[in-house]
Amino acid sequence: MKNFKGLLFIVSFVFLLAACSADGKEASSEETFTLKYNSAFLPSSQEWHAKAKATEEFARLVEERSEGRIKIDIFYSNQLAGQVESLDALAKGTIDLQNITPVAWGDKIPEGSFTALPYWNINEEHSLYIMRETEIGKLYEEEMEKYGVKMLSYWPASATGFMSNKPIRSVSDLKGLTMNLSGDLLADFYKKAGIGVATIPYAEQYEGLLRGTLDGIQFPFSSLEDYKLGEVIDYITKPATISPALGIVAMSQKTMDKLPEDLQKIIIDTAIEMENEGVAASKRLTEESLIYAQENDVDIINMTKEAYEEMRQLHKTTTWVNFAAKNDRTKKMVELLDGETEKWKKENPEMVKEFEKSFGE
Numbered sequence: 001m002k003n004f005k006g007l008l009f010i011v012s013f014v015f016l017l018a019a020c021s022a023d024g025k026e027a028s029s030e031e032t033f034t035l036k037y038n039s040a041f042l043p044s045s046q047e048w049h050a051k052a053k054a055t056e057e058f059a060r061l062v063e064e065r066s067e068g069r070i071k072i073d074i075f076y077s078n079q080l081a082g083q084v085e086s087l088d089a090l091a092k093g094t095i096d097l098q099n100i101t102p103v104a105w106g107d108k109i110p111e112g113s114f115t116a117l118p119y120w121n122i123n124e125e126h127s128l129y130i131m132r133e134t135e136i137g138k139l140y141e142e143e144m145e146k147y148g149v150k151m152l153s154y155w156p157a158s159a160t161g162f163m164s165n166k167p168i169r170s171v172s173d174l175k176g177l178t179m180n181l182s183g184d185l186l187a188d189f190y191k192k193a194g195i196g197v198a199t200i201p202y203a204e205q206y207e208g209l210l211r212g213t214l215d216g217i218q219f220p221f222s223s224l225e226d227y228k229l230g231e232v233i234d235y236i237t238k239p240a241t242i243s244p245a246l247g248i249v250a251m252s253q254k255t256m257d258k259l260p261e262d263l264q265k266i267i268i269d270t271a272i273e274m275e276n277e278g279v280a281a282s283k284r285l286t287e288e289s290l291i292y293a294q295e296n297d298v299d300i301i302n303m304t305k306e307a308y309e310e311m312r313q314l315h316k317t318t319t320w321v322n323f324a325a326k327n328d329r330t331k332k333m334v335e336l337l338d339g340e341t342e343k344w345k346k347e348n349p350e351m352v353k354e355f356e357k358s359f360g361e
Contacts (some may be wrong), residue, residue: 005276008286009353011172011290012090012142021087024092025359026283027058030069030070031260032068032069032070032071032079033069033070033071033258033259033263033300034070034071034072034073035071035072035073035096035097035255036041036075036080036095036096036097037059037073037074037095037096037097037098037099037121038075038078038079038080038081038086038090038095038097038098038099039055039074039075039076039078039098039099039100040077040078040083040098040099040100040101040104041055041075041077041099041247042076042077043055043056043076043123044056045226046075047319048059048154048246048281048284049216049281049285050155050157050158050249050278050279050281050282050285051099051157051283052116053155053274053277053278054099054153054247054249054271054274054275054278054280055074055099055249056074057272057274058072058153058271058274059072059074060248061270061273062266062270062316064269064298065266066263066266068269069263070263072097072245075168079204079235080094080095081094081095083100083104083218084104084105084107086098086100086104086105087105087108087109087147087149088253090148090149090250090251091147091148091149091254092148092252092254093251093252093254093255096251096252096255097152097249097250097251097252097255098249098250098251099247099248100247100248100250101115101116101245101246101247101248102114102115102116102140102246103115103116103183106307107145109140109143109147109205109223110326110327110329110330111139111140111143111329111333112140112143112204113238113326113330114136114140114323114330115131115242115245115246116185116242116250117185117190117242117315117319117320117323117334118218118242118311118312118315118319119188119239119240119241119242119308119311119312119315120242120337121242121243121244122243122341122351122352122355123243123244123283123351123354123355124156124244124278124279124282124283125346125348125351126341126344126351127154127156127244127246128154128156128275129340129344130337130340130341130344131154132154134336134340135332136335136336136337136340137175138334139329139333140333143249143329145253147225147252148184148254149248149250149251149252150251150253150254150256151248151250151276152248152249152251152268152271153248153249153272153275154246154247154248154275154278155246155247155249155274155275155282156157156244156245156246156250156277156278156279156281157220157244157245157246157247157282158220158221158222158244158245158284158285158286158287158289159220159240159242159243159244159245159282159286160218160220160221160241160242160243160244160245161209161221161237161238161239161240161241161242161243162216162217162218162235162236162237162241162316163216163217163218163219163221163229163233163235163238164177164216164217164234164235164236164237164343165209165212165213165215165216165232165234165235166215166234167218167235167299167301168235168301169237169239169301169303169304169307169360170214170304170307170311171193171307171310171311171314172304172346173283174193174194174195175193175194175195176194176196176214177195177196177215177216178194178195178196178197178198178204178213178215179195179197179198179214179215179216179217179218180198180199180208180214180217180218181197181198181199181227182199182202184322185319185323186318186319187322188318188319188321188322189314189315189318189319191313191318192317193236193314197211200213200214202219204227204231204339205217205219205227206227206229206231206232206271209229209230209232209233210232211238212276217279218241220245220289221236221240221289221290222285222286222288222289224236224273224289224292224293224296224298225292227291230292230293230296230298231296233298234297234298234299235298235299235300235301236290236298236299236300236301236302237300237301237325238300238301238302239303239308239355239359240286240356240359243286244282244286244352249271251267261309264348265327269310282327282341284318301360302358302359302360303358303359303360304361305356305359308359309352320334
């Protein structure tokens with residue numbers, strides 16, 4: 001009888017172990033994970049910035065909501081992997097998370113350069129609609145997935161546009177100006193508009209504008225304060241050429257697959273929450289940048305609607321065409337854009353009215 005009871009205890013114990021570990025969830029419920037988050041950027045200067053929400057706030061909330069089962073170590077200024085190399089590092093699982101601009105991976109995932117097309121968007125809500133709710137965004141994210149990278153979130157980085165030492169009200173005002181050019185996407189536009197080309201690192205643009213090597217740049221309006229460009233810039237032009245610019249947070253699919261489902265959900269849900277909170281933060285940053293311009297003797301020029309449409313059309317026949325020519329998927333993205341934008345405008349007339357306030361008389 002004693003032997004039978006002992007045998008029964010052993011069998012029961014084995015079954016209990018099997019039940020706890022059959023699907024791995026119970027057995028791994030206390031396992032902890034430390035993730036390496038590589039950012040292409042410096043730390044945010046304000047905790048309310050969309051970039052801060054996508055980085056510091058995201059990491060804090062994930063650790064809190066996972067009750068310490070996930071810890072995220074952040075490394076700024078591409079400390080773990082260079083801007084270009086970070087894509088392969090992410091795919092291999094060498095790093096776990098990356099904050100970057102889509103165009104930085106444009107050579108390997110051309111679809112990401114879509115977000116650098118001038119005048120493709122008019123505000124934060126429109127941008128997220130295009131990237132989240134249309135085939136355009138799906139085409140991009142599918143290519144990311146093929147590379148072994150999962151898109152977590154977009155973060156709007158406020159408006160980017162013309163900043164110059166001569167007023168830019170229309171295409172004709174661009175002729176004869178020397179402007180900075182990065183990459184080949186805008187090369188044909190520069191040529192058609194009569195813009196002289198300079199290739200200067202972003203960190204040296206202040207000096208170039210100060211010395212007259214540059215007459216103007218296309219750069220975030222927030223850099224008037226952040227990079228002190230308000231000291232060497234006389235004019236900014238609205239509407240912005242990209243409104244807003246977008247950053248992304250991406251994750252290694254290998255890392256994601258290692259996590260239990262409940263932790264995966266925490267990461268995904270928190271990333272989307274930060275994406276949504278970034279909308280108001282981006283709008284605020286643009287508004288504060290315009291106020292800074294006014295307070296520091298930088299004139300704000302409002303293009304007429306006709307001048308805006310002329311500028312946009314020239315980009316459509318140069319920059320957009322160059323992007324579309326990269327492959328069949330980029331071609332389809334461009335083909336879909338205007339139709340999806342018109343659909344969004346019909347559903348959001350108040351936002352369209354707000355955008356049109358940027359036009360001058």
